[in-house]
Amino acid sequence: MGVLVCVCLPLVLLQVLLVLGSSPLAAAQQQPQPASAPPARALDAVLQEYAYRALVRRPRTGLVYNGTVPGNLTGVAVSAVRLRSGSLRRKGFAEYFQFALPTGVVVKPHVERTVLVYHNLGNWSEYYYPLLPGYSYLSPVLGLLAYDAANLSAAGLPELNIVATQSPILVSFSNVRAVVAGGPPPRCVWFDLDGVPQLQDLEASNVCSTNHHGHFAIVANSSELAPAPVPSAAIAPPVPADGSPAKGSSQGWKIAVSVVGSAIALGLLATLLLCLVRYKKVKKLEVMERNSEVGETLRMAQVGRTQAPVALWTRTQPVIESEYTA
Ligand SMILES: *[C@@H]1O[C@H](CO)[C@@H](O)[C@H](O)[C@H]1NC(C)=O
Numbered sequence: 423m424g425v426l427v428c429v430c431l432p433l434v435l436l437q438v439l440l441v442l443g444s445s446p447l448a449a450a451q452q453q454p455q456p457a458s459a460p461p462a463r464a465l466d467a468v469l470q471e472y473a474y475r476a477l478v479r480r481p482r483t484g485l486v487y488n489g490t491v492p493g494n495l496t497g498v499a500v501s502a503v504r505l506r507s508g509s510l511r512r513k514g515f516a517e518y519f520q521f522a523l524p525t526g527v528v529v530k531p532h533v534e535r536t537v538l539v540y541h542n543l544g545n546w547s548e549y550y551y552p553l554l555p556g557y558s559y560l561s562p563v564l565g566l567l568a569y570d571a572a573n574l575s576a577a578g579l580p581e582l583n584i585v586a587t588q589s590p591i592l593v594s595f596s597n598v599r600a601v602v603a604g605g606p607p608p609r610c611v612w613f614d615l616d617g618v619p620q621l622q623d624l625e626a627s628n629v630c631s632t633n634h635h636g637h638f639a640i641v642a643n644s645s646e647l648a649p650a651p652v653p654s655a656a657i658a659p660p661v662p663a664d665g666s667p668a669k670g671s672s673q674g675w676k677i678a679v680s681v682v683g684s685a686i687a688l689g690l691l692a693t694l695l696l697c698l699v700r701y702k703k704v705k706k707l708e709v710m711e712r713n714s715e716v717g718e719t720l721r722m723a724q725v726g727r728t729q730a731p732v733a734l735w736t737r738t739q740p741v742i743e744s745e746y747t748a
């Protein structure tokens with residue numbers, strides 16, 4: 423019974439530990455790899471869908487409709503405006519939030535009507551568009567993308583190219599963070615659809631210019647900022663696709679749990695081994711005792727006509743009394 427408890431208890435505990443541990447441990451190990459589409463591209467697709475939802479069944483051409491974003495994207499703003507491509511080329515669209523589209527802007531390939539989707543990533547800018555080391559955002563990241571307006575229920579639409587054929591599209595940023603005087607000037611950054619950043623000089627104070635679609639912001643060398651911010655992440659490390667920003671701390675928690683779990687498991691394993699060794703010893707002793715008992719009964723010798731147990735090294739052999747008399 424004692425031996426049973428000794429063997430079974432650690433095993434049961436080990437089992438319980440494995441079951442308890444499997445959820446966070448497995449979660450840590452089987453974490454889905456970042457989806458093949460980069461997070462920023464996935465966001466483009468989500469925002470296209472939500473922007474189109476804002477366009478009611480018969481949206482008025484040239485009227486801006488604000489979209490609503492899912493709860494886990496609070497802080498991101500999205501809007502949509504439907505325009506005739508011909509009208510856009512002839513008249514431009516002068517005030518689309520911070521974007522001013524001059525005459526001569528065309529979409530390629532040509533469509534009859536286009537939807538211009540506006541993004542303001544707000545406090546999600548750094549998350550979706552990590553900056554090069556040493557740089558910080560002075561403005562949120564703004565996006566301007568064009569889609570075909572033929573089907574306003576469509577999802578997963580491909581972007582159309584925006585081409586400024588006469589003068590560039592201007593992006594006038596408001597509420598730009600200040601830099602300390604005397605350093606190198608702030609710069610514009612443009613991200614293409616693949617998220618590849620390109621630095622450009624400002625067109626005017628807080629104004630960037632572009633000839634294409636994409637995402638835009640004003641950045642500065644971090645060392646120029648008055649309160650030195652934490653160095654921003656490099657562009658290289660992949661951002662988790664499901665996008666909870668608290669991933670790091672939960673990862674740490676999982677690691678802590680697995681370390682403690684492993685320690686306990688090792689302890690239990692050691693206990694189990696000790697128990698087994700002791701169990702073996704006890705078993706061996708029992709067998710030896712039994713053998714020493716059985717051993718004597720086994721050594722039988724023919725005494726007269728009967729089998730009788732004999733001790734091996736006795737000096738006098740047992741003799742039946744009657745043989746004396748015979
Ligand atoms: C759309 O949102 C902007 C701010 O992002 C706001 O200034 C504007 O009034 C809104 N327009 C409508 C029609 O709600």
Ligand SMILES: *[C@@H]1O[C@H](CO)[C@@H](O)[C@H](O)[C@H]1NC(C)=O
Nearest residue numbers: 495496497545546547549667
């Ligand atoms: C941005 O702010 C909203 C609240 O305004 C918050 O829910 C969200 O988590 C923030 N996003 C990031 C990346 O910090």
Ligand SMILES: *[C@@H]1O[C@H](CO)[C@@H](O)[C@H](O)[C@H]1NC(C)=O
Nearest residue numbers: 555556557605606643644645
């Ligand atoms: C930022 O500026 C400092 C000095 O002004 C310079 O040493 C550093 O290389 C700059 N960093 C980047 C990323 O340009």
Ligand SMILES: *[C@@H]1O[C@H](CO)[C@@H](O)[C@H](O)[C@H]1NC(C)=O
Nearest residue numbers: 572573574575576577578579
């Ligand atoms: C519009 O797109 C939706 C979703 O992809 C699709 O179900 C629908 O058939 C499309 N309508 C037309 C007229 O193509």
Ligand SMILES: *[C@@H]1O[C@H](CO)[C@@H](O)[C@H](O)[C@H]1NC(C)=O
Nearest residue numbers: 492493494495663664665666
């Ligand atoms: C927001 O939630 C949707 C599901 O409702 C999910 O597909 C998406 O990845 C989430 N996005 C972020 C940034 O957490």
